[in-house]
Amino acid sequence: MKVAIIQHAPEYLDKKRSLEKALVLIREAASGGNVLAVFGESWLSGYPAWLDYCPGAALWNHEPTKEVFAKTHENAIVIDGPEMTVLQQAASDLGIAICIGINEKTGSGSANGTLYNSMAIISPAGELVVHHRKLMPTFTEKLIYGVGDGNGLRSAEVAGARVGGLICWEHWMPLTRQAMHETGEQVHIALWPTVHEMHQVASRQYAFEGRCFVLAVGQILRAKDIPAAFELPEELKANPESLLLKGGSCVVGPDGFYIREPIFDLETTIEVELPLRETIKEKMTLDVTGHYKREDVFDFKVNKKRNQ
Secondary structure, three states, X not given: OEEXXXXXXXXXXXXXXXXXXXXXXXXXXXXXXXXXXEXXXXXXXOOOOHHHHOOOOOOOOOHHHHHHHHHHHHOOEEOOOHHHHHHHHXXXXXXXXXXXXXXXXXXXXXXXXXXXXXXXXXOOOOOEXXXXXXXXXXXXXXXXXXXXXXXXXXXXXXXXXXXXXXXHHHXXXXXXXXXXXXXXXXXEEEEOOOOOHHHHHHHHHHHHHHOOEEEEEOOEEEHHHOOOOOOOOHHHHOXXXXXXXXXXXXXXXXXXXXXXEEEEOOOEEEEEEOOOOHHHHHOOOXXXXXXXXXXXXXXXXXXXXXXO
């Protein structure tokens, strides 16, 4: 199974241009013989890194924050909207699966202002097979994202493998990890803003625990892409090309060791072939959904009801 991690920056808070860029990158991945192309957290159309870099962003009634939230909402994606239709058609036309992080809204109008930090997995047939909303936004993300539900804690048969994924700090939630292990993942997609050291730790731990391949996907974001509504710190003003999100994408095997070492500070596409048989070989010693599950001791269940 050959896969491509797309570590390229989106056109920040511009869903039309981001979608156009995504289609070019997907075509390139398909032409290289890849059967799965993966984009990072909130890639369509931009992770809200300004929450961590812009003074005053978290202040009550801060006008720049409200302005940028409105722009984020305008450029968010409806899961059954035209942008997803275009991606599904591209997957079908090219015969390639697509996983992409999105800023999701539940309607095209302004009646519902809640956004979700979401993940969509599309099969090579163009079918939306996984739609997951991040269960718990991380720290400052709570300012703009609503909480998700268990409906998306699932995997699907994609291009010959069982594929699922989680977003960022969901990888530190033990019960969420177990819920995903129960789905029989062979390939797990871990979406991050930047896959820094602790995110590398989480990705490698997940691979070892779940005896699966992990595609850890980071993003690229430059200081100059932060919306003009915010006053940037002086050091970022002086260095508009400096990276706020630095990538760090990598591929981890089911033994917890790297197949492809992390790549930082570079827009690139990372291609790698996954020998899927390794997932079974490693379960001889540890199988958290088999002989290590101990159903005689533990009772585990998941509420998969979609909230809205």
